[in-house]
Structure formats: structure tokens, C-alpha cells
Amino acid sequence: MRHLRALLLTNLKASLAQRGAFWARAVFMALNNGIMLAIWLLFFLRYDSVRGWRAADTLSIYGVCATAFGLAVVLGHGVNDLARRIHEGGLDALLTQPKDVLLQCVGSKSEASGWGDLFTGIVLLGVGGHLTPAGIPICLVTAVSGAVIFLASMVLFHSVAFWLGDTTVVSRQAVHFLLLFSLYPSTIFGGWLKLLLFTALPAGFIGYLPVDLLHRFSWGTLLAVAGAAVAYAGIAVAVFRFGLRRYQSGSRFA
Amino acid sequence: MKQVAIVALAARHALHQRGEVLFRGVFYIAILLIFARLWQALGAGGSYVWYIALTEWIVLSMPLLSVDIEEDVRRGDVAYAIARPVSYLHVKIAEGLGNGLVRLLILGGLGGLAAWLLTGTPPPRGLLLSLPLGTLAFSILVLSQAAIGLSAFWIGDTAPLFWIWQKLLFVLGGLMFPIDVYPQWLQRAAYATPFAPLLHGWARLMFDPDPALAARTAALLLFWGAALAVFVAWLYRRALAIMDVNGG
Numbered sequence: 001m002r003h004l005r006a007l008l009l010t011n012l013k014a015s016l017a018q019r020g021a022f023w024a025r026a027v028f029m030a031l032n033n034g035i036m037l038a039i040w041l042l043f044f045l046r047y048d049s050v051r052g053w054r055a056a057d058t059l060s061i062y063g064v065c066a067t068a069f070g071l072a073v074v075l076g077h078g079v080n081d082l083a084r085r086i087h088e089g090g091l092d093a094l095l096t097q098p099k100d101v102l103l104q105c106v107g108s109k110s111e112a113s114g115w116g117d118l119f120t121g122i123v124l125l126g127v128g129g130h131l132t133p134a135g136i137p138i139c140l141v142t143a144v145s146g147a148v149i150f151l152a153s154m155v156l157f158h159s160v161a162f163w164l165g166d167t168t169v170v171s172r173q174a175v176h177f178l179l180l181f182s183l184y185p186s187t188i189f190g191g192w193l194k195l196l197l198f199t200a201l202p203a204g205f206i207g208y209l210p211v212d213l214l215h216r217f218s219w220g221t222l223l224a225v226a227g228a229a230v231a232y233a234g235i236a237v238a239v240f241r242f243g244l245r246r247y248q249s250g251s252r253f254a
Numbered sequence: 255m256k257q258v259a260i261v262a263l264a265a266r267h268a269l270h271q272r273g274e275v276l277f278r279g280v281f282y283i284a285i286l287l288i289f290a291r292l293w294q295a296l297g298a299g300g301s302y303v304w305y306i307a308l309t310e311w312i313v314l315s316m317p318l319l320s321v322d323i324e325e326d327v328r329r330g331d332v333a334y335a336i337a338r339p340v341s342y343l344h345v346k347i348a349e350g351l352g353n354g355l356v357r358l359l360i361l362g363g364l365g366g367l368a369a370w371l372l373t374g375t376p377p378p379r380g381l382l383l384s385l386p387l388g389t390l391a392f393s394i395l396v397l398s399q400a401a402i403g404l405s406a407f408w409i410g411d412t413a414p415l416f417w418i419w420q421k422l423l424f425v426l427g428g429l430m431f432p433i434d435v436y437p438q439w440l441q442r443a444a445y446a447t448p449f450a451p452l453l454h455g456w457a458r459l460m461f462d463p464d465p466a467l468a469a470r471t472a473a474l475l476l477f478w479g480a481a482l483a484v485f486v487a488w489l490y491r492r493a494l495a496i497m498d499v500n501g502g
Binding site for chain 2: 021024025027028029031032035036038039042043045046047050051113169170173176177180181184185187188189193
């Protein structure tokens with residue numbers, strides 16, 4: 001745990017070292033999110049609801065997803081290069097160290113724009129009236145579980161590189177898919193698409209169920225969200241370790 | 255002309271990057287699927303799906319020229335490239351156009367088929383009027399990307415500028431929803447910007463194939479395209495001046 005904390009602090013310091021770039025990325029990402037949200041709010045000015053999904057739900061889903069995604073990329077943006085490192089043999093340096101390879105790789109980079117996402121998320125949760133004494137613990141659970149599921153999904157998408165070679169573009173695209181589906185009204189999805197959003201692309205556990213939890217608290221939903229985070233993290237670690245057996249050195253130290 | 259040869263070369267190169275085009279295509283279809291569901295839920299007609307199929311067509315075909323130029327500036331490669339007998343800026347724009355044209359062809363076919371299947375209605379009559387103007391708008395988007403990329407000479411990291419430009423294009427251009435859906439004040443504001451003709455202007459011709467409207471849209475696109483070309487050329491000259499002073 002001490003090692004993880006030191007790793008994260010080092011990356012945060014590295015990210016803050018270029019102050020201008022750090023602030024530009026964080027502030028512009030918050031603006032970027034604000035503009036995307038504005039498009040939806042304009043839409044809801046014209047249409048009252050989409051099968052019961054209203055502007056307030058969109059505010060909440062943007063708040064939940066931005067917080068979770070922000071947390072994920074601030075703490076674990078190293079996962080974004082995982083497929084390339086697997087393909088190019090870039091895990092060599094990590095394999096020689098006594099700490100967990102996956103943890104080191106994921107925590108090796110922090111993305112400054114994630115602070116903009118975090119800021120947007122917290123503001124939107126506040127505007128949505130969720131930052132109350134009773135709501136804050138739920139927001140924390142949804143943010144942490146969402147971040148874990150985001151990171152676990154990214155690890156899974158990138159681990160495909162163990163079997164298929166350089167999948168960097170594909171893996172990053174899959175992450176965009178996950179983000180894309182997490183932000184739309186859940187009421188428009190049904191049947192096989194809904195099944196997909198609670199399995200291969202777990203947008204349902206990142207956005208839809210947490211919003212449900214914020215609006216109508218139930219222990220069952222809370223357990224489902226937290227359980228999904230644990231399950232996806234477990235699957236990601238298992239798949240990565242299984243893939244690591246096939247890993248071939250990049251001969252970096254030869 | 256050298257630039258035409260570069261466009262052809264970049265197009266051939268793009269044809270070999272099947273994986274990338276394929277994933278852009280899958281992403282495109284996913285977006286169409288989501289919006290088809292959304293408009294279905296609202297009981298709206300398939301025309302909205304055809305609209306987003308058109309606007310997303312050029313947005314998803316757009317090459318990330320700004321990232322390429324930023325990389326060249328960061329690595330110092332631009333210092334070697336300007337010594338060549340063809341302008342670095344022209345090479346980059348020609349590469350962007352060559353790459354993009356292949357994507358336009360592939361994604362166009364894919365998106366058209368997907369929109370047809372999702373809506374159950376064939377492409378509206380005005381499509382033939384929309385497509386050439388859409389291609390012109392696409393060239394202007396490539397120029398915009400070049401301008402953002404050149405800004406790397408001053409600001410280093412162009413990603414924040416790109417995000418804001420892209421989102422303004424999405425809102426004021428009417429990427430996801432036609433501008434007519436917006437409140438009156440925002441419609442007026444959007445039409446006063448170059449973003450509206452870049453997406454909504456030509457895409458709406460599909461449903462309103464009025465030759466006068468098409469001529470007005472073409473004139474607006476040519477005006478903004480010319481203004482942007484002058485701006486990009488000026489920016490490039492300024493960038494070269496900076497390089498002369500500071501080195502590559």
C-alpha cells in the first residue's frame with residue numbers, strides 16, 4: 001500500500017511539473033464536458049423526456065461518469081499504453097521488480113485532464129443535489145466502483161494484446177465505446193443491447209445503476225454496483241496474469 | 255503536381271490501414287444505432303438518423319492532422335521536413351486529404367447501409383446535393399486541423415485547443431441534433447459562425463434539396479474555406495519565422 005501511494009504521488013508530481021500544460025488540460029477538459037452536457041440540456045429543452053429519462057438524469061449520469069472516469073485516469077492512466085507495452089516487450093523493466101506488474105503499469109502515469117473530469121463530475125453531482133450528508137457516501141461508492149470498472153475494462157481491452165499483437169488502437173477504441181454507451185439515456189436500450197451493457201461493455205454498472213442508486217437508494221443496487229467492481233477487477237487481474245504467461249521479452253536488457 | 259501524388263500515396267497508405275478504418279466504422283454504426291433508438295423512443299422519423307449519418311460521416315473520417323503536426327513539432331522533425339522541395343504544410347494537408355478521402359468512401363458506404371437498415375427508408379432525394387458539399391466541408395475541416403496542429407509552435411500541447419474546437423463544431427455545427435432543434439437565440443448564434451455550414455448547412459440539403467439553399471451553403475463554405483486557408487498560410491509563415499529564430 002505504501003508503495004502504491006508513493007507511485008501515485010510521484011506521478012501526480014510529474015503531472016504537476018508542467019504547470020501550464022496541467023492547468024490547460026484540466027480546465028479545457030472541464031469546458032469540453034460542459035459543452036457536451038449543454039448539447040443534451042438543449043435537447044431536453046425541446047423534448048421533455050426520453051421514455052421517462054429527463055434532463056436531471058443526464059446531469060446525474062454525466063456527474064457519476066465524469067467523476068469515475070476522472071478518478072480512473074488521474075490514478076491509473078498507465079493502462080492507456082498497456083497494449084503497446086505488451087506488444088513491444090515494454091513490461092521487462094516491471095517484471096524485474098518485486099512489486100505487482102499490473103499495479104505498477106496501471107499506476108505509472110497520471111492524466112492531467114482527469115482533474116477536469118473530476119471537477120466536472122463533482123460540480124454536476126452538487127448541482128443535481130446529491131452532495132448531501134446522506135448522498136456523499138453513495139457518490140463515493142459510485143465514483144470508486146465506476147473508476148475500478150473503467151480501469152478493469154481497460155486492462156481487459158488492452159490485455160487482448162497478449163494474444164493478438166499490437167491492439168493499441170482497437171483497445172483504446174473499445175474504451176471510447178464504453179464511455180460512449182455510459183453517457184446515453186439507459187431507457188433507449190433493451191434486449192441484447194442491454195445484456196451487452198451489463199457484460200462486455202459494463203456501461204450499466206458505471207452509469208445506469210449508480211444513477212438509479214442516487215435517485216432511489218436500495219441495498220440491492222448498492223451491492224450490485226460494488227459487487228460488479230470487485231468481479232470486474234478480479235476478472236481483469238486473472239486475465240492479465242494468464243496473458244502474462246505468453247508475454248515475450250522485448251530484450252530491453254540484452 | 256507533387257501534392258496530388260502525395261494525396262494518392264496517402265490514400266494508398268490508408269487503404270492498408272484496414273483495422274483503423276474498420277474500428278471507425280464499428281464506432282460509426284454504434285453511434286447510428288444509439289441515435290436510431292433515441293429517435294425511435296421519441297417517435298420521430300428516420301430523417302434524424304439519416305441526418306446524423308451524414309454529419310458523423312465527415313467527422314469520423316477526419317484524420318487527426320493536428321496530432322501529426324504536434325508530434326513533428328515536438329520531435330523536431332519539422333526542421334528536416336521544411337528543407338524538402340515541397341512545403342511541409344502542403345504535404346501535411348495533402349496527406350490528410352488522401353487519408354480522409356479513403357475513409358469518406360468506406361465510411362460513406364457503411365453509414366449509408368446502416369442508416370438504411372436502421373430506418374427502413376432509402377436515402378432521401380437530396381443526398382446527391384449533400385455529398386459534394388459535404389466533401390468540400392470535409393476539406394475545410396482538414397484545414398482547421400492543420401491550423402490547430404500549427405498552434406503547437408506556440409502552445410506545445412494542442413489537445414485542449416482541439417477539444418474546444420471539436421465541441422464547438424458539435425454544438426454550433428449541429429452534429430448530434432439539427433440546429434432547428436435549438437432555441438431561436440442559439441440558432442441565430444450558430445448560423446453566424448463558420449461551424450453551421452460545416453455540418454448542418456450541407457446535411458440539411460438532404461431533406462430540403464433547394465438549389466438556392468445549396469448555392470448559399472456552397473458560397474458560405476467557399477468564403478470560410480478561403481478565410482481559413484489565408485489564416486493557415488499566415489500561421490505557417492509565423493511558425494517558420496519562430497523556427498528561424500529559435501531553431502528546430
